[in-house]
Amino acid sequence: MAAAPSPLEQQADPNNSSYIPLPDWYFLFLYELLKYEFAAAEYVVIGTVIIPGLGFGALLLAPFLDTGTERRPSKRPITTGLMLLGIIATVWLTYKSAAHVDWEERAKYSVEAVPDVEIDEEHPGYEVYANNCLSCHGDSLQGNPGMAPTLVGIPYNAEQIKDIAKNGIGEMPANQFSGTEEELNQLAEFIVSTNKQASGEGEGEGESEGSEEGSH
Numbered sequence: 001m002a003a004a005p006s007p008l009e010q011q012a013d014p015n016n017s018s019y020i021p022l023p024d025w026y027f028l029f030l031y032e033l034l035k036y037e038f039a040a041a042e043y044v045v046i047g048t049v050i051i052p053g054l055g056f057g058a059l060l061l062a063p064f065l066d067t068g069t070e071r072r073p074s075k076r077p078i079t080t081g082l083m084l085l086g087i088i089a090t091v092w093l094t095y096k097s098a099a100h101v102d103w104e105e106r107a108k109y110s111v112e113a114v115p116d117v118e119i120d121e122e123h124p125g126y127e128v129y130a131n132n133c134l135s136c137h138g139d140s141l142q143g144n145p146g147m148a149p150t151l152v153g154i155p156y157n158a159e160q161i162k163d164i165a166k167n168g169i170g171e172m173p174a175n176q177f178s179g180t181e182e183e184l185n186q187l188a189e190f191i192v193s194t195n196k197q198a199s200g201e202g203e204g205e206g207e208s209e210g211s212e213e214g215s216h
Ligand code: HEC
Pocket: 129, 132, 133, 134, 135, 136, 137, 147, 148, 149, 150, 151, 154, 156, 161, 164, 165, 169, 170, 171, 172, 173, 176, 177, 187
């Protein structure tokens, strides 16, 4: 069946308006229903109340509506037909909904994908980061769904990070950094040292299995 994975995602960020929330897979069919014109916008009551209401109302009233003594499904075409219709519609809508979603893209932002690092807020580069980069890349360099990727586990050295801060890269616009050359150095130093710590190269403690302290 089209049971799609809905991984636990990062903490909700009210400032991120580009993030599209998605219900768990067992609600996807109801969500998909709302994409049809007859059940959306001014008719949204049809999709949210009337159709689900009719469905559950019919289930509730089934013992009273269906008083026949016949037990064989083939002898009860209306009841059996409605049931099959309900099942087929639910499976179809779930499938349609799941097929729309870029699961790989979403998985990037799942809790498991979030790098586990201790952010050194005392580092002189942290403040520079907070002023220039945090709004997109997140307060722990974890990235922001639909906005910017994580900066932990990136392959760049300090020179390259300085270059990206000034000139941008891919979809990241140029001139995101403003400040002195010294601040730029501190910023790059901060990102590089956080990356080293994440890969276990950090000074002391961490090691490569420093993943117990996962509190953000
Ligand atoms: C307006 C939002 C925004 C701001 C502010 C921003 N970035 Fe980015 N950044 C992005 C996006 C989007 C990407 C992804 C670019 C791509 O791959 O197309 C990115 C990518 C990056 C990358 C490459 C990551 C990778 O995995 O390849 C680095 C390094 C980076 N940013 C550093 C910074 C630094 C340093 C700052 C602060 C000076 C900063 N960014 C500020 C949006 C932003």
